[in-house]
Amino acid sequence: MGATSLEIAGNTIADRLKDEVAYYGVDGQNPYGVNASRMDAHGGWVATPTDLLRIAVLYDGFPQPQDRLRPEVLAQMVAASSANENYAKGWSVNRHHNWWHTGSLPGTGAILVRASNGHCWAVLVNTRSTKPGFFKALDQLPWKIVRGVKRWPKLQVR
Numbered sequence: 001m002g003a004t005s006l007e008i009a010g011n012t013i014a015d016r017l018k019d020e021v022a023y024y025g026v027d028g029q030n031p032y033g034v035n036a037s038r039m040d041a042h043g044g045w046v047a048t049p050t051d052l053l054r055i056a057v058l059y060d061g062f063p064q065p066q067d068r069l070r071p072e073v074l075a076q077m078v079a080a081s082s083a084n085e086n087y088a089k090g091w092s093v094n095r096h097h098n099w100w101h102t103g104s105l106p107g108t109g110a111i112l113v114r115a116s117n118g119h120c121w122a123v124l125v126n127t128r129s130t131k132p133g134f135f136k137a138l139d140q141l142p143w144k145i146v147r148g149v150k151r152w153p154k155l156q157v158r
Helices: 049-059 071-077 134-148
Strands: 099-105 108-114 120-125
Touching (some): 049 120
Antiparallel strands (some): 108 120
16 A cells, blocks of 8 residues: 555654654643553554555545445445434544545644545644634545646656
8 A cells, every 4th residue: 555654652752653754732732641552442552644644545435546445345334323314433424425534632633534426535643722712624625626727737656
């Protein structure tokens, strides 16, 4: 896939990986008070947005590049659950056929989106706000950018 930056995070600022950002807490949160290395299954990963997208485009249901999952498996992965029409198997979903996943720990905020308009994006920040609307704003910014682009460059598939 070409994704080489993914690693499990350390727990202290001294444990930061090469090229890893520093994390900033707000409202008394301590990003280095979290045992991130024990969160490997749900959020203790460090990655670049580019590498997240290298993985996402291989499971997005769009024709290029070719997906790594059969269409019926992909459809099952993003089918809304009977308990919640806006949640599938690890993905938030909606009636517009958009899929996304957010993440948040003290000092971090993230969103990975597969939009039905043919685009995928990842936004990662090294802090988070405790105020209402933070994730809504984090989600809305890329939508505004995508709507503002008049002409997209040709897709380069590796």
